[in-house]
Amino acid sequence: MANEKNILQSLNRAIVEGRPEEAPRLAEEALAAGNQPLEIIEKACVPAIEEVGRLWEAGDYFLPELIAGAEAMKSAMNVLQQALKSSGQSLKSCGRVVIGTVEGDIHDIGKNLVASMLRASGFEVIDLGADVKAEKFVETAAREKADIIAMSALLTTTMLNQKKVIALLQEKGLRENFKIMVGGAPVTEKFAREIGADGYGQSAVQAVAVARSLLAGGGGGR
Amino acid sequence: MSEALRPKVEFLTHQAVEQIIDEAFELLEKIGLFVENEEALQLLEEAGQRIDRRHGRVFISRELVEKCLRLCPSEIKLYDLDGHREYLVGRDEIHFDPGSAAIKILDSETLREREAKTSDLVALYKLVETLENIDFQSTALVSADVSREIADIYRLYLGLLISRKPFVTGIFRVESLRPMLDLLVAVRGDEESLTEKPLAIFDACPSPPLKWSRLTAQSLIDCSRLGVPSELIPMGLTGATSPVTLAGTLVQQMAESFGGMVICQLARPGAPVIFGCSPASFDMRKGTTPMGAVETMMIDCACAQIAKFLNLPTHAYMGLSDSKLVDGQSGIETAMGATLAALAGINMISGPGMLDFESTQSLEKLVVDNDLCGLALRLVRGIALREKPLALHLFEQVGPDFNFLVLPHTRKWYRQEHYFSSVLDRDVYDTWLALGAPDIFGRAKKEVQRRLSLYERPELGRNKAGELRKIIENYARACGVESLPELPEI
Structure with missing residues (x-):
């Protein structure tokens, strides 16, 4: 038991401390020790990525961590x-x-961060890259x-x-099929409301909370 | 990898340095030094110097000064309370400490200066313990609620209960020196241990022009005998108590420092001495002594350049401001001073926290200045060549999206390559608005509270409390002071 607990703990630490080269080996070891995959995810991985988010929000972790x-x-x-x-x-x-x-906007650092955090938090993410037409x-x-449709913009000119995307959805009668999240440096909560988006997050970590809240039927602002 | 180039600033040509030193020698020979201390006069007489007893004036030969200069250690080591952490004072190492002996504090709520209380000094000491870019403490405030007779020693006593960092201190009365040294000896265990691992530096300021008082000369002698470093701090005021030209003031200041240094070396050959500087460009319009004036800083840097030429440890009063508030002016003058001092490679830089012509300390300014010192420290670390190749290999690893954020290289180096400030504003506009649109003072005020909550009292200060208390109580009684101020919660 002790050993089994240790391996889950090691995997947890490898994620919290950001060691992508070690994490797969530890996941395999956890499986080899007889743990169910779902159990490993619930007990080691999910708490780990949540801890990473907490450390980021507390200001202990910066972007690279x-x-x-x-x-x-x-x-x-x-x-x-x-x-x-x-x-x-x-x-x-x-x-x-x-x-x-x-x-019109080729900046994708922020968008990549949101995609990474969403993936790490259990969302399926289809990343269309940058300069994506409506x-x-x-x-x-x-x-x-x-x-969810999630849109990023770094420039005041492209936000x-x-x-435009929301307008096109309305035009095609598809607006109600999706929740819409927006973000990016010049984007504000007020702007998000004005253009009719459902949610806005200030950071990649907030984006995860916003996405969860939207799908749980809650509001999307923070 | 090869070492980074250390950016440097110099204000004097080699020839100018030699000319100033030569003239300082001549000044001591022809005009002489006024020494008000009998013990110091005796030492100088025994060393064969001509003395005009009636005026207390000593004519010091160039030969003696040169001989004593050769005895001065080129670097000094200070140690923290536990004696574990070592700080080198010499070469181009730089250390900041709070500007010392303010009599007032800037009140955080009223934004007006007021008399400092013991509780203010306790908060200041605790705060400085948490400031990562300020290596040393100084006995930075003179509390109004402590009897004058024990005002100097009480600051050090309190500091040793609270602080881990080494101290820059000094005396107001000759009688305090021995018990202050006793406090330091008590922390180390015995005199030999204190000599081996100095815990404090004693500032001693000659009175311009060319005078060492009874008090300061005694400090030089007694500290030297115990191996406690003396920081010689000439304070010429251009055009008032020293020549109006910067170079003229430099001549006078060097002569004063040479005189103090000779007294130290006669008291004990090899005594540790730091060549300091706290002049001011006297303001002929207002009759004030601006520490944030650019000419003040130029004299400071040049003094250090001359001392470095002589292979001596250096000090200056820089990184402070004459503003009455923590505002734009305080940022400008402090940042410029801290940056120039760092570029000049000055070993001990006293100033952070100080406002209003060296009279007022501010906790908020200390927190802001901690960042300004951090920027200066970063600046002089220069541009390092971390790996070879410098970048080529990264373009092979980075992948088609050229995302440097995910590279282990980024994570490995970003904290060493980049300084992260604690109160300079780097938020996006909306975040800043959401925080209540704080200015630098507002952010600093919050940061003071956050840092004070992180303070942890050192074990040794707790364990030695009884012993230190006995020393201060005995001394207070000898001074006729019946009750000590109530010790605030530490």
Whole structure:
């Protein structure tokens, strides 16, 4: 028992401390010790990524640690999801998110961060990259039956293109099918409300909370 | 990897340095030094110097000064309360300490200066313990609720109960020196241990022009005998108590420091001495002594350059401001002073926290200055060549999206390469608004509280409390002071 607990703890630490090269090996060891994949995820991985988020919000972790934590989570989850698949099980997704930086804007650091944190927190993420046209957001979200469309913009000149996507959804009568999240340096909660988005987060860690809250039927502002 | 270039600033040509030193020697030979201390006069007489007893004036030969200079250690080591952490005072190492002996504090609520109380000094000591860019404590406040007779020693007594960091201190009365040294000896256990591992530096300021008082000369002699470092701090006021030209003031200040240094070396050859500086560019318009004036800083840096030429440890009063508030002016003058001092490689830099011509300390300013010192410390670490190649290999690792944020290289180096401030504003506008749109004072005020909550009292200070209390009580009684101020909660 002690040993089993130790291995889960080691995996937890590898994620919290952001060691993506060690996390998969520890996940395999945890499986080899007889733990169920779901149990490993619930007991080691989820608390770990939540701890990373807490440390970020407390100001102890900066961007590189946050990302390293998300990367370690991802590498462990690859192993565990493979194991779930082999045993015929699957992990219940927290939700499916189509994400991208809007048209005319090539800045994707913030968007990548949000994508990493969402993935690490159990969302399925379809990343369309940067400079994404409104049509592509809408088409992809419809085809993939996404729950959330998440849009990023860094420039004050391009943030208005977030509104374009919402307008196109309304035009096609698809607005009610998706929750919409926006973010990026110039974007504010007020702006988000004005353009008719459902949620806004100030950081990648907040984005996870906003996405969870939106899908649980709550509001999306923080 | 090769070492980073250390950025430096110098104000004098080699020839100018030698000319100033030469003239300082001549000043001591021809005009002489006024020494009000009998023991010091005796030492100088025994060393064969001509003395004009009637005026208390000593004519010191160039030969003696040069001989004594050769006895001065080029670097000094200080140790923290536990004697574990070592701080080198010498070469181009720089250490900041709070500007010392303010009689007032800037009240955090009323934004007006008021008399300092013991509880203010306790808060200041605790705060400085948490400031990572301020290596040393100084006995920074003179509390109005402590009897004058014991005002100097009480500051050190309180400091030793609270602080882990070494101290910069000094005396107001000759009688206090021995018991203050006794406090330090008590912390170390015995005199030899204190000599081996100094815990405090004693400031001693000559009276311009060219005078060492009974008090300061005694401090030099007694500290030297115990191996406690003396910081010689000439304080010429250009055009008032020293020549109006910067170079002229430099000549006078060097002569004063040479004189003090000779007294130290005669008291005990090899005594540790730091060549300090606290001049001011006297303001002919207002009749004030601005520490934030650029000319003040130029004299400071040049003094250090000369002392470095002589291979001596250096000090200056820089990184302080004449503003009455923690505002733009206080930031400008403090940042400029701290930066220039760091670029000049001055070993001991006293100033953080200080406002209003060295009269007022501020907790909020200390927190802001901690960041300004951090920036200066970062600046002089220069641009390091961390890996070879410098960048080429990263472009091979980085992947098609060129995201440097995910590279282990980023995580490995970012904290060493970049300084993270605690109160300078780097928030996006909305976050700043949400925080209540605070200015630097507002942010600092909050940070003071956060840091005070982190303070932990050192074990040794707790264990030695009884022994230290006995020393201060005995001394207070000898001074006719019946009751000590109530000790605040530490």
